[in-house]
Amino acid sequence: MKVVEKYHAITVDTDKCTGCTHCMKACPTEAIRIRGGVANINSDRCVDCGNCLRACPVDAFYVEHDSLEQLNKYKYRVVLFPAVMIGQFPEIYTEGKIYEALLKLGFTHIFEVEQPIGMLINEIKREVEKSTRKPMISSFCPAIVRLIQSRYPSLVDNIVPVKAPHDLAACHAIELLAKQGVKREEIGTFYVSPCSAKMAAVKRPLGEEVSAVDGLIKMSDLYNHIMRVIDKEEKTDTAPLRKNLTLDGILWSLPRGEARHFKRNSMAVDGIHNVVKILERMENDEVPVLDFLELKSCHQGCAGGILLTGNRFLTVERLQKRSKRYPHASSIDISAVSCLGIKDKMKANPIEPRYVFALDTDRLKALEKMQKVDRILCQLPGIDCGSCGAPNCHALAEDMVQGKAKMTDCIFLQNRYLNENKINIEKATKNLEKAWGKNRFDADCNRRGGRNEGF
Amino acid sequence: MKLEFDIASGDFSKAGRASSRIKKMLKQLQVDPKVIKRIVVAIYEAEVNVVAHSVGGKMLAEIDGTGITVVVQDNGPGIEDIEKAMQEGYSTATKAVRNMGFGAGMGLPNINRNTDEFTIESEVGEGTVLTFRNNF
Incomplete structure (x- = not known):
């Protein structure tokens, strides 16, 4: 491999x-x-x-992202964006106006990535039906796929091996243009991302070496650009550009957007900390027998994406209203959005577990380290203050057995060692500076963190 | 590596603590996920058994380089007919316990199925001791 x-x-x-x-x-x-x-x-x-x-x-x-200046490099400039982007604008900005603004910004082709959703739904249903492992977990959210790979390796085989819309969008756009005789090097594909996870996933799709996306644009950046050029009046009819968009596509990235296709034999969970709790239970076989589990890292799904400008609940509301104006995916002729080799493209490469939480690849050594962690924990105060630069005492103890931290990194232990004359004050200060930088504890409003107002 | 967990009777919100903790540790030891799953299911079922049926007890787990041995002991009331208790679907759980989604009569059979070695000893009025082991 x-x-x-x-x-x-x-x-x-x-x-x-x-x-x-x-x-x-x-x-x-x-x-x-x-x-x-x-x-x-x-x-x-x-x-x-x-x-x-x-x-x-x-x-x-x-x-890491690209600026709109990159557009100048290409003759054909395709913008690929998930439907949530439309949802974050206030109602007075119709989707027609937003489309017009995108053309004004220099894009020649506009493509909402959920257009081939009908095909994806069929493929996912086929995979779920075929699998003996239940429930099958959606592969839509890249943060969740990565979370399962590292923290829940026993569940990797439960992930539906079908790609997400963003993986297919570029392929689609390129092939549709190719049908019109356009060469690949003349096309620039720009994906507008609602979050950091999709940025990473698009840049380096799971198991693939080269991405079909030429540029990555932050949705928050594009929002600002659109607001700069958007018109009060709608002048041209851009509706034909949306002729393959469906109700199911628009709802896909929202809570239950995927799960609704499995009716009651499904469950949808949003928010990564909620997802962690469900996955823990799933590992223990404590989740009822369901066909499909939709897990999304952000609250309210992609409407809560970190790179969105609008309020997540208002975004969901607007998208739900918008979706009602569009037909169901089942009523759309799939061949219109189909492209060559789409069947292969939809298949995700095998998702491998990644044992990043193992203490050591040698089990006996790992066991030894684990016992050491236990002994170290008896020394630590257990108040998870974070002053050592680790999120909690347990994490610090693990860092110690991995040689990444020392006992004296704990400020409470340091205090004890000072009292016992085991270290001197100069040494203690040096230790603090290692985690927090020089002069960090001076009485100076202009030093790093000096004006932190907290939450 | 030895671990000890107290298991209180009747407190279902706490059932799962031992299995979660042990699961985390086995992951750190990079034990095969399939093996972890079997162990975790067995431990969780054993925890629920103590919570649902006994007056309370404890779990002792010992992890060595080749596997994990778990001893679950409670302080009563003991099982009258072990053979029956080992049958799938046989349950003495109260209605209240069943309403919470437990007591389907799959606990002991599930432990048996998910472990490499399994013994059960019980005396009415005294208590029950389960001992099971899974090799990595």
């Missing part, structure tokens, strides 16, 4: 980060530590869910 380097969408802007620990506490996989006064992401553990972005009070997390 070829090992593809893990790509991450999220990086830390070390100039902005104040090391406030909010992200560290919010991370569902304990992937963040504070080192040198700033957040540090362990890329093996990160699932790109974006909870750190949400928790950050100073916008220190940066999502």
